[in-house]
Each structure stands twice: as C-alpha cells, then as structure tokens.
Amino acid sequence: MCRGVPQGSSEEVIKMAYGYTGKVLRVDLTEEKTSVEPLNGDWAKEYIGGKGLGARYLFEELKPGTDPLSPENVLSIWTGPLVGTMVPLTSRYAVITKSPLTGTFLDSYAGGYFGPEMKYAGFDAIIIKGKAPKPSYLYVNDGNAEIRDAKNVWGKDMFKTEELLREEVGQKAARIAGIGQAGEKLSRIAGVTSDITRNAGRGGAGAVFGSKNLKAVVAKGSLGVEVPKIDEFAKMAKQMLLKDVVENPDHAGLVTDGTPIIVDMSQDAAILPTNNWHNGQFDGYQGIDSDALKTRVFVRKKACFGCGIACGSWAKVRDGPFKGSSTEGPEYETLGLAGSNCGVRNIEAIVKFAEECDRLGLDTISAGAAVGFAMDLYEKGIITKEDTGGLDLKFGNEEAYAKMPEMIAERKSKIGDLLAEGSLLAARKIGKDTEKLVIHAKGSEYPAYDPRGSIGMALAYATSDRGADHNRAWPVASDAYGDGDPWSTEGKAAICHEEQIMKSYKWSMIYCDFYGVSAENMAMYFTAVTEQPASVDWLNAVGVRVWNLVRAFNVREGFSKKDDTMPDRMESEPLPTGKTEGKTVPRAAFDKMLSEYYQLWGWDDDGKPTKKTLEDAGLGDIVAKLDYLK
Amino acid sequence: MSKGLKAEVEKCTGCQICALVCSATHVGKFNPSESRMNVMDLYPEPGEVRLNYCIQCDEHPCVEACPAEAIKFNDALGIYYVDKEECTGCGMCVEACPHDGCWMDPSESYSIKCDLCGGAPQCVEVCPKGVLKR
Numbered sequence: 001m002c003r004g005v006p007q008g009s010s011e012e013v014i015k016m017a018y019g020y021t022g023k024v025l026r027v028d029l030t031e032e033k034t035s036v037e038p039l040n041g042d043w044a045k046e047y048i049g050g051k052g053l054g055a056r057y058l059f060e061e062l063k064p065g066t067d068p069l070s071p072e073n074v075l076s077i078w079t080g081p082l083v084g085t086m087v088p089l090t091s092r093y094a095v096i097t098k099s100p101l102t103g104t105f106l107d108s109y110a111g112g113y114f115g116p117e118m119k120y121a122g123f124d125a126i127i128i129k130g131k132a133p134k135p136s137y138l139y140v141n142d143g144n145a146e147i148r149d150a151k152n153v154w155g156k157d158m159f160k161t162e163e164l165l166r167e168e169v170g171q172k173a174a175r176i177a178g179i180g181q182a183g184e185k186l187s188r189i190a191g192v193t194s195d196i197t198r199n200a201g202r203g204g205a206g207a208v209f210g211s212k213n214l215k216a217v218v219a220k221g222s223l224g225v226e227v228p229k230i231d232e233f234a235k236m237a238k239q240m241l242l243k244d245v246v247e248n249p250d251h252a253g254l255v256t257d258g259t260p261i262i263v264d265m266s267q268d269a270a271i272l273p274t275n276n277w278h279n280g281q282f283d284g285y286q287g288i289d290s291d292a293l294k295t296r297v298f299v300r301k302k303a304c305f306g307c308g309i310a311c312g313s314w315a316k317v318r319d320g321p322f323k324g325s326s327t328e329g330p331e332y333e334t335l336g337l338a339g340s341n342c343g344v345r346n347i348e349a350i351v352k353f354a355e356e357c358d359r360l361g362l363d364t365i366s367a368g369a370a371v372g373f374a375m376d377l378y379e380k381g382i383i384t385k386e387d388t389g390g391l392d393l394k395f396g397n398e399e400a401y402a403k404m405p406e407m408i409a410e411r412k413s414k415i416g417d418l419l420a421e422g423s424l425l426a427a428r429k430i431g432k433d434t435e436k437l438v439i440h441a442k443g444s445e446y447p448a449y450d451p452r453g454s455i456g457m458a459l460a461y462a463t464s465d466r467g468a469d470h471n472r473a474w475p476v477a478s479d480a481y482g483d484g485d486p487w488s489t490e491g492k493a494a495i496c497h498e499e500q501i502m503k504s505y506k507w508s509m510i511y512c513d514f515y516g517v518s519a520e521n522m523a524m525y526f527t528a529v530t531e532q533p534a535s536v537d538w539l540n541a542v543g544v545r546v547w548n549l550v551r552a553f554n555v556r557e558g559f560s561k562k563d564d565t566m567p568d569r570m571e572s573e574p575l576p577t578g579k580t581e582g583k584t585v586p587r588a589a590f591d592k593m594l595s596e597y598y599q600l601w602g603w604d605d606d607g608k609p610t611k612k613t614l615e616d617a618g619l620g621d622i623v624a625k626l627d628y629l630k
Numbered sequence: 631m632s633k634g635l636k637a638e639v640e641k642c643t644g645c646q647i648c649a650l651v652c653s654a655t656h657v658g659k660f661n662p663s664e665s666r667m668n669v670m671d672l673y674p675e676p677g678e679v680r681l682n683y684c685i686q687c688d689e690h691p692c693v694e695a696c697p698a699e700a701i702k703f704n705d706a707l708g709i710y711y712v713d714k715e716e717c718t719g720c721g722m723c724v725e726a727c728p729h730d731g732c733w734m735d736p737s738e739s740y741s742i743k744c745d746l747c748g749g750a751p752q753c754v755e756v757c758p759k760g761v762l763k764r
Contacts, residue, residue, distance in 0.1 A: 085660050086650045113646075113671075120661060173670065195671070222736035224653065224661025234654045238756050241647065246758050299677050301759075303643035306650060308758030310643035314677030326677070 018227050019081030019529040020044060025123045025145050027138060029212050030071060030130030034138075034145040039124050045532070046618060049080025049124065051107045052508035052546040054096030057127065058105065059549060059622065064556045068100035068204075069186060069211040071131035077118065077177070077217065078125045080510040084116035084225040086237035087525045088245045089515035091116040091305040093177070093200070094507070098557070100211075101188040101204040101366070101422050102442040102467035105553045108191065108205050110177070111304035111512060112198030117175035120221025132213035137178070139169050139218045150215040157181060157359040158193040161216060171220040178216025179206040180361030182409035186210050187420035189366035189408070193358060197312075197328035198304070201363035203444065203466050204422070227529050236528060240521070245308040250516035258311040259332035260290035266336065269480040270578030271453035273341040273446070275395050276376035277439045280450045280575040284345030284396075288335050292347040302328050304512070311514055315351050322352040322402065330354040330364070333470070336448025338368030342375060343395030352402045360409035369445035370419040370426065371404045376437050377415075382430065389413030439567050442467035442559070451570055453580035454480040456492035459593045462564040463496060465550045471513055473499035489589050493596035501543035508546060545617045548601075548609050552619070552626055561598075561607040566590050633708045634686030635744060635751060636763045644671055644679045648753035648762060655752045656742075663736045666744040667753055681761075684731035684743035686710065692743075695726035704745075711745040 026035045047053040054076055066072045075097045082090040093115030099106035118126070122143035132147065135154035139146045152168065153161045158180045166174050175194065182190035183206030190206025191199040209215070227233050245251065253261045263285060266272035270280035286292060297317055303310035316326040330338070330350050339350050357364045377383045378393040385392065389412055391400040407416030418426035424443040427435040439446045444467025451458035456475030461468035473496040479486040502519070509526065511517060523534040570585040598605065602613035611629050614622060623629050649665035657664045668682035686709045693701045693710055700716035701723060712732070717740040723732050724741055732743035746764070754762045
C-alpha cells in the first residue's frame with residue numbers, strides 16, 4: 001500500500017521554539033511522493049501559525065489566477081503552537097487554500113480532535129499539491145506519511161469512511177478529516193468533515209480535496225507536545241480552565257445552551273433570516289430554538305479537545321418521520337439558514353438535515369441558504385417539479401427539504417446539480433433575474449444575522465476575507481444584541497477593523513471563537529508555551545500583518561472595492577415585522593461605512609493596501625509581488 | 631471496596647483534559663497516548679464516551695499474570711501500581727485485565743496504568759464536569 005515515505009531525516013529539521021514540531025509535510029499527489037521539510041522559523045515568528053502562517057505559505061506558493069479546482073491549487077492543513085497543549089480551547093485545525101466558492105483566500109476551521117492528533121503525529125502543517133492519479137487518502141503517523149489507495153471508501157459518506165479507514169490503518173483512535181460525496185462531486189459548498197460532526201465547513205474546501213482525488217487525511221500520533229516547565233504550566237492551565245473558562249460569566253450561555261440560545265435573541269431583534277430573507281421573524285421559531293432542542297432532541301453535552309465549556313449538544317430524534325436521526329448541534333447558523341430561512345418549524349427536521357450535511361460533507365450555512373433560495377424560486381414558479389426531481393419544494397415542506405442535502409451532494413435533479421455550485425453560480429445559470437434573490441457577499445451565502453437590523457453586519461460580510469462570514473467581525477453583539485443603535489453607522493467601521501485584527505491573531509493561534517479570552521491572556525499563554533516574548537501590541541501587529549497579507553492575496557486575485565458589496569435587497573426590500581419593520585440598509589450608509597473602513601486600514605479608495613500600509617505592517621517584501629503597486 | 635477512581639461516565643463530554651494533565655504529570659509532556667486515562671469516543675455515536683482506566687479491582691488478575699512481579703502494592707494508598715523499572719514489557723497484564731485498565735506505553739517497553747498520582751489524582755482536580763472522583 002505504501003507508495004511514498006517522507007524524504008529528509010529528522011536531523012535536518014531545525015529545532016523550533018517549544019510548541020512547534022518544526023516540521024512541514026509536503027505531499028505531491030501527482031507524483032505520489034511525500035517529504036518533510038523544516039517549518040520556516042522566520043515566518044513562524046511573524047505569523048504564529050494557523051491562519052497567519054498558512055496565508056504566508058499560500059501567498060508564496062499559489063500562482064495568481066489559479067483555478068481552485070485545478071491540480072495547481074495548494075491545499076494546506078495547519079495547526080499552531082498552542083494546539084495539543086493544555087491551553088484551553090485552542091486545539092483546532094485550519095484548512096487553508098483558494099476557495100472554489102468565492103475565488104478568495106480561504107481559511108476554514110474545525111474543532112473536535114483532528115488538530116491535536118495531526119500535531120501529535122509530528123507535523124505543524126501538511127501542504128498538498130497536484131492531483132492523485134486515483135482516489136487516495138493520506139495517513140500520517142508519528143513522523144511518517146503514506147499515500148494510500150482509497151478505493152474502499154470513495155463514494156462513501158463520512159460516517160462510513162471514518163469507520164472503514166480506522167479499520168484499514170488498524171488504529172481505533174485515529175482521527176480523520178475528509179470528504180463525503182459532496183466533495184467528491186466537486187460541490188463548491190462542500191466542507192471538510194472530522195470527528196463525524198465537526199466541519200471546516202465554509203468556502204468549499206471539500207471540493208478542493210475532491211479535485212485532488214483526496215478522500216481524507218487520517219492521523220494518529222503519540223509524539224506529544226512539550227512545553228517548558230510543565231508542572232508550573234499545568235498548574236496555570238488548571239487555574240485558567242476553572243477561572244477563565246468554566247466560571248467565566250461570558251461562557252454561561254454556552255455552558256447551558258450553546259449557540260442555539262441565539263435563535264430567541266434574533267427573533268426578538270427581528271434579524272432571524274426567514275423564508276429566504278423575506279422576513280426577520282419566524283412565527284415557528286419556538287419549534288427550532290434552544291428550548292425546543294433541550295426538551296425534544298437533546299441527549300448529552302459534547303466537548304472538543306481541551307474544552308471545559310462543551311457547547312455542543314448531541315441530539316437525537318425520538319419519534320416521527322425523522323426518528324433515529326442524530327447530530328451534534330444543530331448550531332445557531334444551521335437553525336437559522338436551514339431552519340427559519342427554509343420555513344422549517346420542527347427541530348427534528350433540522351437534526352435530519354444537519355445529519356445529512358455531516359454525512360455527505362456539506363456546509364450547513366451554504367446548503368441551508370441554497371435550499372431557502374431554491375424554495376423561493378419554486379414558490380415564485382421559476383423552477384417546477386421538473387427541476388426538483390418531483391419534490392414539492394415549498395417553504396416549510398420538511399419531507400422535501402430533508403431530501404435536499406442528498407440532491408445537492410449527489411447532484412441529483414436539475415436543481416441539486418445547480419445548487420451544488422453554490423447559490424450565486426446557480427442563479428447565474430438559471431438567469432431570469434434570480435441573482436437578486438441570493439443573499440451573499442463574494443458568492444458566500446450570508447450567515448444568520450440580517451443586516452437590516454444590524455447595519456454593521458453588512459460591512460462585516462462585505463469585508464470578510466473569505467466572503468460573507470460571521471467569524472471575522474460580529475458587530476451584531478453590540479447593537480442588535482446589545483445597547484447600541486443597530487441602524488447607526490457610527491463606529492461600525494471601527495468595530496469591524498478592530499475585530500478583524502483580533503480575529504486574525506486569534507485564528508493564527510487557532511483559539512475557538514467561543515473562548516472569550518483577553519488579548520493579555522492570549523499573549524501570556526503564547527509565552528508560556530513557546531518561551532517567546534509576547535505582548536498585546538505584538539499580537540496586534542501580527543493581526544494587522546495577517547489581515548493585510550490576506551487582503552493583498554485577494555487583490556492579487558482581482559478583488560477590490562467592486563467586490564466588497566451588499567445585495568440590493570438589503571436596500572430595496574424593507575423587513576415586514578417587529579423591531580425591523582420597514583427597515584433597510586441604505587446604500588449611502590453602506591458606502592459611508594466602507595469608506596471609513598478603508599481609511600482605518602490604510603487602504604486606497606479602491607480598497608487596496610497602499611505600499612506604505614504594507615511596509616508598516618512588516619510586509620515590505622511582498623510589495624514587489626503585487627502588480628497594482630508597480 | 632475498590633480504591634480506584636470512580637467515574638460518572640454519562641457526564642463526560644470527551645474533552646480529554648484528564649488525559650492531558652495525566653500525561654503531563656507522568657511523562658512531562660502533553661500526550662494522551664501516554665495517559666493512564668484513556669478517553670474513547672464510541673463511533674458512530676460520538677455522543678457516547680468510554681473511559682478506560684485501572685479501577686483497582688479486587689481480583690487484580692494483572693498482578694497474578696505478571697511474570698516479573700512488577701505490579702506492586704502501595705500500602706499507603708491500598709492500590710497496585712506498575713514499577714516501570716521492573717516491568718519487562720511482556721504485555722501479560724494487558725491481556726489479563728478484563729477492564730481495559732492497563733495498556734502498553736507507545737514505546738511498547740512497559741505497561742502503564744493509573745497510580746492515583748501518588749494520592750492526589752490530577753484528573754479529578756481538573757475535570758471541568760466533575761466526572762471523576764477519588
């Protein structure tokens with residue numbers, strides 16, 4: 001089975017600071033070869049890990065204009081220096097590549113257990129190029145790597161794939177990140193699934209796996225991670241776990257409910273996407289909110305590696321047409337996009353939908369949004385049963401809705417095949433002015449916070465580096481969910497700017513979004529693991545550097561102000577009920593925020609980082625690589 | 631009455647923090663593979679977790695199975711522990727244990743099992759959900 005073993009002995013690998021394995025695994029699928037090289041230590045100091053380091057490698061190694069689904073795209077999986085240690089809520093991994101959904105830089109994250117296992121197996125990063133001549137998977141184990149034949153799992157869903165690959169490598173506790181049928185069939189809304197229910201969901205990284213004939217990466221490691229003065233370290237981590245995680249009042253809702261608690265908040269603020277964004281309130285919200293989850297389908301709480309919160313809820317349907325379906329979650333975004341936005345009134349149906357998405361390897365945000373969009377088309381008579389494979393795709397028809405993940409992943413029926421491309425490309429193929437029904441930025445479907453009741457979210461979505469996203473800036477917290485004015489543009493650019501800096505370094509250390517950790521503590525943890533000095537100022541400098549680097553990457557791919565947009569409906573279609581009744585996002589308000597935002601970042605009027613901005617961010621060396629600065 | 635750890639496994643969320651602190655305490659690094667507490671997700675039902683560890687059973691077949699007499703009694707704690715120096719790594723105890731309570735270290739040179747950290751089990755102190763009790 002073994003067709004490639006890493007070249008280069010461990011002696012050649014430079015000893016890095018604590019926290020790093022110091023090794024990058026290179027995989028050339030075309031040649032079916034693997035090799036190990038030292039991690040670039042200079043870059044590690046400037047970009048930490050995760051998002052930052054991954055962005056730097058991708059910027060260097062990806063030829064501009066590369067088709068994301070071609071063998072030339074670079075697919076990388078990253079850990080970071082804190083991953084696998086006892087620092088709470090950091091043991092995630094990042095999939096970094098060029099997105100087939102948006103054409104932008106893509107960093108997509110998942111919790112669960114794969115990240116630490118990959119690091120225990122000996123690698124800070126795995127960088128994959130080319131395309132395997134036949135379906136393959138990669139097995140990494142204690143510094144070794146093998147490209148193996150995936151013929152026994154190709155065509156199978158991720159539940160079955162995990163089971164079979166564990167047997168095949170003879171490791172009951174191996175951790176696996178891979179794709180279901182959606183990724184194999186190159187759906188641009190296919191994610192990478194690990195631990196069955198944890199997904200690096202957004203942006204279509206699953207299709208990049210599929211385009212490379214790569215089914216999965218299987219990891220088993222027993223090398224561990226060393227830190228200096230481990231007794232003191234463990235004492236500190238124990239203390240922090242208790243005081244800063246378990247007893248932290250910011251985490252209370254996550255401990256008791258998890259993200260579903262947001263459904264009621266959004267319903268109250270009238271920003272809960274409903275029936276393809278035609279309403280901000282859903283009259284059936286009580287059937288899909290946190291109470292419904294807890295009383296109707298909840299089984300037990302579930303945590304990711306090293307997490308004392310355990311925000312995840314393992315859910316199982318007890319009776320009715322979806323009896324037996326189970327999933328971890330569903331999370332708020334799924335309840336919004338695949339719930340209210342599809343007019344679905346019962347949590348049991350959403351559990352089924354989420355389970356199907358996990359099994360088949362689909363992003364629940366994009367898949368939910370795409371189904372909501374298709375329901376809108378169906379109700380308007382733009383598509384009919386001829387297009388839907390006979391499904392009566394009305395809003396709220398749970399039976400038809402629950403079949404849609406499979407239709408999309410397997411590209412069954414005309415609409416399934418179209419939606420597999422993501423909502424925007426589907427609309428462009430359908431024509432008939434349907435593009436205006438798609439709520440997205442850069443082709444990435446909006447997450448579940450309607451900007452018509454939280455104006456800053458329009459800016460957050462428009463300026464997110466991987467297309468519309470809620471994990472780069474989240475101004476909704478301080479306006480619709482807080483005391484701020486949801487319709488005032490005042491300060492919204494500053495919130496996006498600050499949060500994008502913070503998230504850039506937070507994702508470079510790969511903290512979980514849900515750890516409300518202070519910058520001071522992030523610096524403290526970093527020093528405790530690596531013995532490298534760190535401060536809040538230094539972290540901010542890293543954040544500024546990383547966000548500018550990614551922006552420069554996107555500009556190099558042709559993105560500029562023309563792409564930092566808001567869908568017309570946010571301005572032209574007022575919401576009908578509750579606190580957002582009659583509300584829109586006026587174009588002038590959006591433009592004002594965007595222009596303030598560019599100024600805060602030191603970008604030109606077209607949204608491009610200036611030479612000085614890049615140099616100040618420590619990115620002087622990339623200036624020569626950017627045509628627009630010549 | 632068994633002197634081993636007690637676990638309310640239905641409260642366990644599978645976070646592995648016990649395994650992290652255990653490996654830190656016993657081998658000086660973070661490495662669940664070297665932990666004396668093995669947290670196992672039971673796929674395909676990831677909601678289900680199994681905790682494998684030495685429960686210090688009354689029968690202790692591991693002690694009888696060990697040809698090197700390396701599993702010794704700690705009078706103060708009333709428990710059996712593996713004397714790493716005397717363990718030959720034959721794996722007889724692993725085969726003999728009906729509870730999956732001991733297993734080979736990743737180096738395969740000796741067997742490992744819970745020794746209650748000499749009386750103050752770190753996993754009990756750190757478990758965020760209060761699953762483990764002395």
